[in-house]
Amino acid sequence: MKANCWYGKTDTRVEDVPDPQILNQRDAIVKISSTAICGSDLHLYNGLIPTMQRGDILGHEFMGEVVEVGREITNLKIGDRVVVPFPIACGNCFFCQDEMFSLCENSNPNAWMSEKMFGHAASGIFGYSHLTGGYAGGQAEYARVPFADVGPIKVPHHLTDEQVLFLSDIFPTGFMGAEMCDIMPGDTIAIWGCGPVGQFSIRSAFLLGAERVIAIDEVPERLQMAELGGAQTIDFSRQNVYEALMDLTGGRGPDSCIDDVGMEAHAPAIVEAYDRVKQAMMLETDRPHALREAIMCCRNGGTVSVIGVYGGFIDKFPMGSVMQRSLTIRTGQAHVQRYMPRLLQLIENGDIDPSFVVTHIMNLEDAPKAYEMFKKKQDGCIKVVLKPGMNGHHETIH
């Protein structure tokens, strides 16, 4: 089959690799109809996540048709149309039973690696380095899906791929970012980053009862999409974010702040240069500008929800501000399996149509070109969906 493989910094290649097989009896094999590139794939693409190996298949947002199931699988049958969550979870361990699926204790066979780096290991993830298990990813024609009796959710045929694909990651991720804020009626929520996850956080915050959402980015088309979602926007390349937020909130600050950016933040020149130098010298692994700013802006006693991906160490972390002002920090990889049924229901009800975020639909064969375009935010690119065996090469939706 064809698959998009990682070969080093900004080097991915679509290659012929063996088809996946059933290896554990709770596996299923899925023939992929649509797969997406995630903002967090860019951390791999930019070489910032350790333990990648040449030839690793990328991709953790995918859906398709079940073509084979292991002996233990009774909930799925050949031909079912499913969306696959990005965390791999066994359903039997302490954390799975507590619905903290991205903390599954049994799905990461490389847990020892994670333990060395993080103290404890989280769940396995498709196509996301050997630290998260070394599972082949979903930017391919087929994928092996372990614990198919826990993860994949069946989706009805009257919904298009673009409407349900993002149940795999960015919709639940954006939603959990908002949910962690424990939004009360009347709340103002500030959101750093208007990439695809940020867009879903904006809409989720409103679905969860926020009165006002203020979204922060510098890319015009992203800010425009945020405004279409009902948010007020701050362009950080033109305005001082802290001053603008204090102005909008009468100096109190937003009730909760969501970091939808993570480890590769862009920032005003001097701060960004400082973090880039430290990152290059391996003195810190992540550039945490958005997180620092979210903490400083949040109102006293408020919540800072960190859903953007961090991979290692940061410095100049304003712990004094967190402690002195009774802030709550909540964070984690999304427990996708927990949210899927509820969010699918919202889509079926017509409360939200996640396809709004798609700007490009491309052939899987053009994955390397798509990564380049997504990284450089060319051609108004916000979200790319890749289709194996698609007729033609390119479709732009604006």
Add this chain to the structure above:
Amino acid sequence: MTAKAQPLSYGTTFTEQRPKHGLPATRAKRLAKGLGWFSVGLGLTELLAPKAIAKITGVSNAHTGLIRLYGARELAAGIGIFAQQKPTESVWARVAGDALDLTTLGIAFSSPNAKRGRMAFATANVLAVTALDLICAKQLTGDRGIHAKASCLINQTPDEVYRFWRNFENLPRFMKHLEAVEDLGGGRSRWAAKAPAGTTVEWEAEIIADVPGEVITWRSLENSDVDNAGAVRFETAPGHRGTIVKVNLEYNPFGGAVGAAIAKLFGEEPGQQLDDDLRRLKQVLEVGEVVVSDATLMSTGYFAQRAAQPPDVEELELAEESESLPSQTGTNYRTATEGRTT
């Protein structure tokens, strides 16, 4: 106040409370500290004044870059010694560094610019330090074999976990180095394990203590290939959140302490191995089989991992032969492949 006393020993000759070595260990630690200061001093000199070092040792001035590099290595070894409570690894690292220095000096001897008199003096000095390093490392390592301990928390009752473990024939399903365990009855069992270079070692063991749902301890009989003993305890976790399994193993490997240290250098760390074994035990009990990913199909070591892409038919056959595929997996993968690719 009455504290609930934990039993300290189960009648075996080893426990976690085993007394520490007295005088020799203290002396070895003091020697290690001295070697640490030596490392820091030499390291700093090599880093800051590589030309002076080149002159003293008689090697060419062209190699100051290399000397700086070795300086950094010395400094790291020195810091390692001070950073560790018991600097066994760091002192062994010094031994490895000495070997590297001697090799480098050997190569330099053949250079036409070599000042052989000075080099001979430098080599004699390195040899003297090497001897000290070796003595120190061996004293720190001690001669009591390998002791590994690990624990894990399993989402089942102590009785369930005990029953699985007490059927010793289950052990090879999650203990990677075991090939087979045969229950001979009467508390006796025969064990076969993989040993280095594709060989197998065998021994017979007897159960010393066996309290259902609580503890099992065993010990190899006299005249075994590998002298070893083990204990596993099953404790109810607070709040009845499953069972805390605690394992202690002790064995004398081939080549004694030196063999153990060399094995450590190559990544065969017994504590890590036991951790991995217990993780597999947890998988077998909680999800029914050992969980594999594309990368870990053949091995769990990082350097031996394959890329995260599906194995081809040959690799799958190899995985089945080496029993690294879960035991229950009997998939007809060949027909499956043919079905989809045609």
